[in-house]
Amino acid sequence: MSSPSGPHGPRITRRRFLTGTAALAAIPTLAPLTGRVGEAFGITPAGAVGRNRLVVIFLGGGNDGFNTVIPMADADGTQRWSVYRQLRPTLRYEPDAVLALDRPGDADRALGLHPSLTRLHAMYQDGRVAIVQGADYPGHSFSHFDGTDFWQSGQPEITPDSGWLGRHLDRVGVGVGELRAVAVGNDLPLIFRGHDKQGVSIPGIPLQFADGTAALGDARHEALERFALHSPDEPLRQFEGQVMDATVDLTRSLELVTAPPVTSNALTNALLTARVLLESEFGLECVFVSVGGYDTHVGQRVLHQNLLTSLDTAVSTFLDGDASLNIPPMDPSVASETLVMTFSEFGRRPGENGGAGTDHGTAGPLFIVGPAGGRVVPGLHGEHPGTGTTLAPADNLVPTTDFRAVYQAVLQEWLFDPEPTYGDPLPGLLTPLPAP
């Protein structure tokens, strides 16, 4: 009921303006720019350099991992199914209801997906989905806000001051005419805040000022651009002016972009908005969308069913379209470059509380979805988080995978970041590129 619907307001980032320039991600600055932005500026279009794309979906509130990847029998020498049965008297799913994960190598794991994840399950069986189990970090926080900040910063050992993809933008730079990182939503999340660069946020498409783009509005919008010249002696005011300037550039760039179809699912709509931009060759590399409601302290069963159904529909429609809604699949050339990744700030307690819900817990699974026949190594990665035994069930699930190893793999092997900083990547998540 009180779950975060998006990232908490940034707590930290003001310091950046005290120490460095607050350059916004460079946005196309001449209007109108559509489609071949790069060419318009004499720059190689993004598609031609084989840029990979990463779409991050934040499940805000703390997704119940124990009811997302579900034990169907005791396996791997554990009692995890017995413990699950014991601790989930009203919230459990029986093995015959669970969508069994039975790719080669999975059989003896005896794990399945929540019954609502039918399309993700089909993608899994098709070899498009990697599931990273038990993801967490040392010194786990049970706070929504600290947890969200840590996952977005990728730096749980310090007070977060930037995002793991924001620092990626710092390292790789942002070219003229590029729209490299976009959050669909109200605010710019921490994940896209770097020390020098940052992404932008858009509420949707079409994107325009309330007074239109005729001469009347244009004269005003040109004046807005001048707010960016505000003195650095007042860094917050300067930043406000830079944001106004960037907004003008953004509306001009997106002026002629066709609006995506609108469905009854808000998460689908946010992803379809991003898809329009991914398919428009703005050089878009990173997308962030968020959805709230996962903080299921009370009445979890129906809530969680609906949430996972929404996620299942959204990811599937985003990648594969929905014939019943006349939405085509993603442009194949873009789809072949696109990786979708989910995360949540924490999992939930194995034991139910008194409200047919669960309280804040630990480790949870990540879904990583790529194109069929692509470089995502399908299947289960890492071990199911520890559950203890029926005689001594774990108070909280025991994490098995440091999520930063996933970030490292994505940065190093998918986004080709020159110097990511998380140590060893999670092995075997992505197939290596063939030698040149």
Add this chain to the structure above:
Amino acid sequence: MGDTIASRADVARLLGRAAFGATAAQLDEWEGRPYADLVESLVAVPTAGSGARVLQPDDANRLVAEHGNNLQQGQQFWLGRMKTTLYPLEERTTLFWHDHFATAVAGQTPSPKLLLRQNETMRVNSLGSFRTMCQQLTVDGAMLQWLDGNVSTATKPNENYAREFFELFTLGTMPQVYTETDIRQAARVFTGWIVDANTLNGRYVTGRHAKDTKVVLGTTIPNLEGEEYKRLVDVALAQPVASKFVAYKLVQNFAYAPATRHLFDDPDPLVDEVAAAFVATDWNIQSAVRTMLLSDHFRHADAAAGNQLVRQPAEIVVHGAKATGVATSNASLLAPMGRCGQKLFQPPNVGGWPYGEGWLSTTTALARYSVAVTLTNVRNGQNVNLRMVFPPSSDIDSGGAAWAAHMGLDGLTPTTLAALQSYVTSRRGKPGATEAELQNGIFILLFTSPDWEVM
């Protein structure tokens, strides 16, 4: 500093941050008078904290919204009240408490009716005792539904309220002084409360209460039945970090986002002053706020170090309504204000709204612009006698002093003035560019300018 006299800039910034913005008349009225008198004019709300308040015309609108259980009417009531109240600091602090104890309408649990009741509880206590505020909100109907206190029982305690009570309402995490065990024990202390089906108020049911002895934050709490939660409020507020944490939140909402990440090891001077006032007065909010507004660290905060306030949407909407003569109860303002990121009675989550540069994104920039356009449209559609008269566009050519005063600013920064001059110069004389259109444009640009949004 010792400068006891309020400058025009003092008036503009104090009213801009603590009273939903200054009018030109207020700038003239207070410039040159004692700064402390100006602070006292805000802080001296009659009967603050006593529970009995001066009735205001808007109270009828609140009751209409409450009885109608209507969210939009409730939002219109409160925005209207922020503009028309005789005691703007009372509404400004109430808005702060709504953010601090963030509770949102979620269908009917909680309902708009319960949020409006909670809003009144916050208003009555807005400058009163923080201890009383904590006690009353712990067993508030909307809060019990929002953080699941109403389903938390002795056999199956629900931790939701206990965790947020420590993390967000009283102690924070800079540093975190409570453990997971404290949260679980506190959840047991808070058991026993439900929302009465008839009155919709919190009601204690002894059979649902955990009657064992708990130890929270090192203090043993015996079974005190329906009074036990008050003991836990006392235990929390006795923690040395509590006053600093609540002071930090006040400073963040009224002055600037302190850079400190540790309230003891890396203190902020204004936070420490405000915290000391809480301690000295047994949690009197009026004293703490007065201390904050009088402090040189508030009045002369270091803008170059980023110590300025990014005003939240409600503040600029209400201030903009003052400068146009638009009633903030006008329904057309609600949608663009929501796109700015702030819907009253619907904070995004229990952590409340963003702050500082969190308000400044390309998404919200478009929305702020929409608010400005809406304000001019509503103004221009009103009877001419209701419109605030805009200064002429020629004032911009000659330095913009009249426009600055009209917007409650002591002057325009050189870059903002230059931007406005470029607008007026480029647009004037073009087909259809009437004087009224130029004035609308100047208002819209000032409304979205750094000078106005950040103070």
